[in-house]
Amino acid sequence: MEIAEYVKKWKIFLLDLDGTVYIDGALIGDMKRTLETLRKHGKRLIYLTNNSSRTKEDYVRRLTGLGIYGEEDDVYTSGDATIAYLKRHCAGRRVYLTGTEKVRESFLKQGIRLEEEDPEVVVLSYDTEIDYEKISKTARFLRRGLPYIATHPDVNCPAKPAPVPDVGSFIRMFEASAGRVPDVIVGKPYRYMAEGIRELTGTHGDEVVMVGDRLYTDIAFGANNGFSSLLVFSGETTEELYRQSAVRADLTLQTLNDIVKYL
Ligand SMILES: [Mg+2]
Incomplete structure (x- = not known):
């Protein structure tokens, strides 16, 4: 399938943060414009992090400070997913x-x-x-x-x-x-985080794409839960590492910024 076809199909973007959107708090390239372009094309953005040391409010503040939090955006942490799990099962x-x-x-x-x-x-x-x-x-x-x-x-x-x-x-x-x-x-790559996302968005399947830099959490999360996956080489995973990995993404890009070419 052509890159542009994937990008057209994807309606909800689950965005990993570190190594995908920013590194050490510094945005990767012109990420602000990339995210704005995605929103303009009707894509819903959900920042999805396994980091459960901070709350959703902490992240909203942080992302707003970086100028990349849109009104329609959402943040979902493994802590949020754990709360949803406890309510459902305990x-x-x-x-x-x-x-x-x-x-x-x-x-x-x-x-x-x-x-x-x-x-x-x-x-x-x-x-x-x-x-x-x-x-x-x-x-x-x-x-x-x-x-x-x-x-x-x-x-x-x-x-x-x-x-x-x-x-x-x-x-x-x-x-x-x-x-x-x-x-x-609970968190990526496991299904409880995916259940939380389904609860939040009311949707599932391959029109949801997980974008991330880590194979064993982000990309495996997509593959394990019927979501699409987009691997970016702006963080932990090098092209060399990916060549040797059994975990496969639907698509790879150097950075998420490259996606605007296909919108
Ligand atoms: Mg990451």
Whole structure:
């Protein structure tokens, strides 16, 4: 299929952030104009991130500050998808959440019952405020055999001068300590994040495209869930890495900016 045919078919763009839209907070090329052009052609933009250390409001503020948040746009994080999962599958249950203060507030605001002493479910999110007390508590509750949910699988989060440990690294620590691995991982590439997107957009299938720079989360998310996928080489994945990968995208571009040529 021609590139322009794909681009015409795609109605909803799920946009990864780091490595796709910006790198270290700096927009990639003329991303502002690219996103405006997509909107002008009737494409809906949803920023989709596995980073559960910040809330949707944090991201809206950040993207507005960068001048790339449109009125009709949306932000969806693995934290949002986890809230949707809890409402669907663990309604009313007491949750022990390892998470930042802001994220804890957003769970409470959405009606999730947070519990420090006698939880029924353990949720592990990207807690950049984690300390030894939280680590010990989480391990203790996991040893009780409680249902164990992690917001996403990423081992590292991109940062300068070097990547920093993300939830995937926490998961390995708790596996070593408590002998548990998550019963459910919500974020990209897993289906719970996709269910959240279907709930949000009321649509599914290949008119939704996942745009991202990471094979094992972004591109696998598209492939696993019946969405289209567009791999960009502006972040983690090099063309050399992609040649060796079993994960395949529908389309590849050097950067998302290249798409305007085909609109
Ligand atoms: Mg990325």
